[in-house]
Amino acid sequence: MRTCRSFCLLMLLSLLLLPGCWNSRELSDMAIVIGIGIDKIPDTDQYRVSLQIVNPGSVVTSKSGSGGQNLMPNVVYSSVDHTVFSAMRKSSQKVPRRLFFAHSQLLVIGEALAKDGIDDLFDFYERSHELRLNTSVVIAKGTDAESLLRVLIPLQTTTTTAITGRIKVTSESWAQSVDTTISDIVKSLVGEGAPVISGIRVTGNPSKGQKKENLEQSTPLSNVETKGIAVFTDGKLAGWLEGKSARGAVWALDKMKSTIVNIDCEDKKDAMAIEITFSTTKVKAHLINGKPSFTIQVTEEGNLSETKCPINPKTHEVIAKLQQQLAEETKKEIELAVKAAQLTRSDIFGFATVIKRTYPKDWKKMKENWPALYSESEVKVSVKAYVRRTGLRFKSYIKPKEE
Amino acid sequence: MSKPTAISPTQLFAMIILFEFGTALVLPIGMAPGPNVWLSILIAMPGGILLYLLLAYFAKQYPSLNLSGYIQKIVGVYIGWPISLLFILIFIYISSRNLREAGDLLIASSYDQTPLAVVHAAMIIPVIYVVYKGVNVLFRVGEIYLIIMLALGALSFIATLMSGAIDLKNLLPVMGEGWIPTLKNAYPNIFLFPFAELFCFATIMPHFKQKQIAGRTGMIAIITSSVLLSLTHALEVTVVGADVYTRATFPLFTVISTVKAAEFLQRLDAIVILALIIGVFFKMTMYAYAAAAIAADIFRFAEQRSLAYPIGAVILLVSIMSAWSYPEHSTEGSRHLLSLHPFFMVILPVLLLIIHLIRKRFSHNRPA
Numbered sequence: 111m112r113t114c115r116s117f118c119l120l121m122l123l124s125l126l127l128l129p130g131c132w133n134s135r136e137l138s139d140m141a142i143v144i145g146i147g148i149d150k151i152p153d154t155d156q157y158r159v160s161l162q163i164v165n166p167g168s169v170v171t172s173k174s175g176s177g178g179q180n181l182m183p184n185v186v187y188s189s190v191d192h193t194v195f196s197a198m199r200k201s202s203q204k205v206p207r208r209l210f211f212a213h214s215q216l217l218v219i220g221e222a223l224a225k226d227g228i229d230d231l232f233d234f235y236e237r238s239h240e241l242r243l244n245t246s247v248v249i250a251k252g253t254d255a256e257s258l259l260r261v262l263i264p265l266q267t268t269t270t271t272a273i274t275g276r277i278k279v280t281s282e283s284w285a286q287s288v289d290t291t292i293s294d295i296v297k298s299l300v301g302e303g304a305p306v307i308s309g310i311r312v313t314g315n316p317s318k319g320q321k322k323e324n325l326e327q328s329t330p331l332s333n334v335e336t337k338g339i340a341v342f343t344d345g346k347l348a349g350w351l352e353g354k355s356a357r358g359a360v361w362a363l364d365k366m367k368s369t370i371v372n373i374d375c376e377d378k379k380d381a382m383a384i385e386i387t388f389s390t391t392k393v394k395a396h397l398i399n400g401k402p403s404f405t406i407q408v409t410e411e412g413n414l415s416e417t418k419c420p421i422n423p424k425t426h427e428v429i430a431k432l433q434q435q436l437a438e439e440t441k442k443e444i445e446l447a448v449k450a451a452q453l454t455r456s457d458i459f460g461f462a463t464v465i466k467r468t469y470p471k472d473w474k475k476m477k478e479n480w481p482a483l484y485s486e487s488e489v490k491v492s493v494k495a496y497v498r499r500t501g502l503r504f505k506s507y508i509k510p511k512e513e
Numbered sequence: 514m515s516k517p518t519a520i521s522p523t524q525l526f527a528m529i530i531l532f533e534f535g536t537a538l539v540l541p542i543g544m545a546p547g548p549n550v551w552l553s554i555l556i557a558m559p560g561g562i563l564l565y566l567l568l569a570y571f572a573k574q575y576p577s578l579n580l581s582g583y584i585q586k587i588v589g590v591y592i593g594w595p596i597s598l599l600f601i602l603i604f605i606y607i608s609s610r611n612l613r614e615a616g617d618l619l620i621a622s623s624y625d626q627t628p629l630a631v632v633h634a635a636m637i638i639p640v641i642y643v644v645y646k647g648v649n650v651l652f653r654v655g656e657i658y659l660i661i662m663l664a665l666g667a668l669s670f671i672a673t674l675m676s677g678a679i680d681l682k683n684l685l686p687v688m689g690e691g692w693i694p695t696l697k698n699a700y701p702n703i704f705l706f707p708f709a710e711l712f713c714f715a716t717i718m719p720h721f722k723q724k725q726i727a728g729r730t731g732m733i734a735i736i737t738s739s740v741l742l743s744l745t746h747a748l749e750v751t752v753v754g755a756d757v758y759t760r761a762t763f764p765l766f767t768v769i770s771t772v773k774a775a776e777f778l779q780r781l782d783a784i785v786i787l788a789l790i791i792g793v794f795f796k797m798t799m800y801a802y803a804a805a806a807i808a809a810d811i812f813r814f815a816e817q818r819s820l821a822y823p824i825g826a827v828i829l830l831v832s833i834m835s836a837w838s839y840p841e842h843s844t845e846g847s848r849h850l851l852s853l854h855p856f857f858m859v860i861l862p863v864l865l866l867i868i869h870l871i872r873k874r875f876s877h878n879r880p881a
Binding site: 234 | 753
């Protein structure tokens with residue numbers, strides 16, 4: 111009796127553990143998808159989905175320093191179908207292993223598809239439990255997603271990690287691009303705002319970039335670099351912010367972490383470099399006679415990092431002047447970005463959300479013709495800039511020119 | 514010395530919190546959830562406390578009787594017996610709903626190849642075991658799991674804070690649409706789920722060690738759990754925004770899967786799944802126990818424990834057969850919440866109280 115009981119108990123206990131194996135997948139049977147690219151097939155409603163798959167052998171051996179050099183670090187498979195998911199599954203015709211998506215870090219959207227509209231692209235990402243909502247998204251500028259993913263890049267094992275690395279570094283230290291995730295995009299698509307997505311373009315010769323020889327040059331034949339921020343109107347790519355206006359947008363979006371601002375000194379143009387170390391942005395909405403207007407308030411701190419002029423920042427006047435110049439430059443860049451965004455009628459700064467939160471009742475009336483109201487609304491920019499430090503020197507060694 | 518089946522106040526405290534967390538922690542609560550859902554939870558809390566105090570009052574009036582026992586005492590056997598029978602069905606049904614919710618989250622989140630029946634069977638076995646072992650075991654397990662649950666909660670809370678994903682602006686506008694939607698969401702929706710569900714504690718009240726403080730402990734537990742629930746739901750909205758919160762089948766799961774702190778603390782999804790399984794386990798078991806207790810009482814079973822098997826089996830079957838799809842299950846849930854729930858969990862106890870008070874008055878007057 112007793113043995114029978116313990117036997118039954120054992121069987122029951124195994125019932126608790128066994129369902130865990132129902133979904134079991136062996137690592138050696140999986141193809142790990144690290145980056146996904148989506149393009150539009152022209153004149154149809156079909157997508158071409160490109161999956162970048164890591165070559166595990168190459169990753170392991172190149173780290174231990176031998177052998178793996180002969181293996182391609184990543185492989186790209188593409189398939190065409192009407193929905194994103196079915197195109198992904200279709201790729202299994204070409205891949206010898208089971209596709210595994212939980213490690214995918216990047217979604218590349220081809221520029222043509224972005225122009226056509228990205229509204230309905232992300233539902234699968236929301237529903238799926240394998241794909242992550244914090245996947246970074248970029249637009250393949252001037253090319254399609256597939257050819258971007260096919261470029262082999264030195265220093266990093268896969269194009270995906272190379273791109274996510276670039277996006278992260280530029281958005282944090284140069285601030286002319288933004289690290290947008292899928293959840294950010296969905297949030298702005300369902301709200302009243304518009305998403306901003308960084309652009310990545312291929313430089314050099316893209317067809318040579320797909321070959322192994324690209325990794326054997328000290329200057330790669332082909333490379334990828336971040337370039338500009340894409341602005342969307344009604345889910346369609348409406349234009350690009352580049353250079354200073356891109357940085358202005360990053361400022362207004364309160365995503366500024368660090369950047370270098372060049373300001374004039376005396377008669378030399380852009381002769382001093384100030385490194386921004388801290389910045390915070392607040393957007394306020396006002397209603398005057400039913401017309402919305404906005405104030406963007408930026409508070410920033412920076413260090414003087416380089417000068418080509420003989421200045422002595424020990425006096426308060428000099429620092430005060432630097433701060434004023436810095437504030438003006440910042441203001442100029444933000445205004446540039448706001449103007450460009452208003453021109454495309456794309457509410458990338460989420461002004462609508464600010465109105466909705468401050469004037470929920472008036473918002474209902476404004477909702478109808480918001481794009482028009484937005485593009486005509488007055489935007490004031492006020493910047494408070496502080497220059498806190500000047501590095502390891504006060505006075506520069508450069509001698510003042512004798513007249 | 515306490516009786517072998519006595520429940521200490523700490524155990525009661527732990528159980529109420531776990532019970533309230535149950536599915537409410539993971540599912541979107543209230544039927545029109547917006548940025549103000551956290552406020553609605555706090556507004557609904559007093560209702561939950563009042564209902565609980567009502568139960569505690571009944572327990573004091575009829576210290577040795579079960580829910581079905583005093584229903585029959587108050588309204589008589591002929592009305593009380595069928596009502597008690599219906600309570601068995603209601604408790605079994607809610608228990609099976611909880612099982613379905615946990616099973617569907619498990620399948621949607623990771624076990625996409627595993628049949629529903631297998632997941633459910635694996636989950637019902639410990640429920641049957643605990644119901645068989647009795648209320649004491651259940652409450653002792655609850656004490657341990659409260660600590661685990663709070664630890665999981667603290668870990669995910671810290672990870673969410675560190676990830677910087679919290680945007681407090683998502684909670685604005687507070688009262689954008691005025692008071693009415695927030696109040697409507699609180700009463701009846703959130704009041705009914707999860708607060709009114711505490712009604713099934715009526716079946717374990719005879720087991721309390723110190724009857725006098727059961728009311729106070731329960732109150733503290735309800736306040737604690739609703740503050741924590743409110744905090745969790747506010748956190749969910751701050752991370753994913755009101756829109757995603759409303760559309761998500763399991764908002765907490767979405768929230769946790771977007772959290773990425775310090776490069777290595779990511780994909781904490783397992784925590785949410787654990788939290789749901791723990792919460793659902795206690796909720797399901799409480800309902801299953803409640804059903805068993807009433808069934809044992811009205812059918813005069815000497816051994817309540819033997820009812821664990823049939824009730825567990827019924828819960829398992831109902832959980833699988835009640836709905837074809839998860840969306841259907843969810844819609845059915847809101848329908849049930851507004852029809853059966855208010856009658857059995859709120860109106861009936863209040864009616865009982867009124868009848869009880871009238872009867873008490875008469876019986877007092879007669880001898881005098």
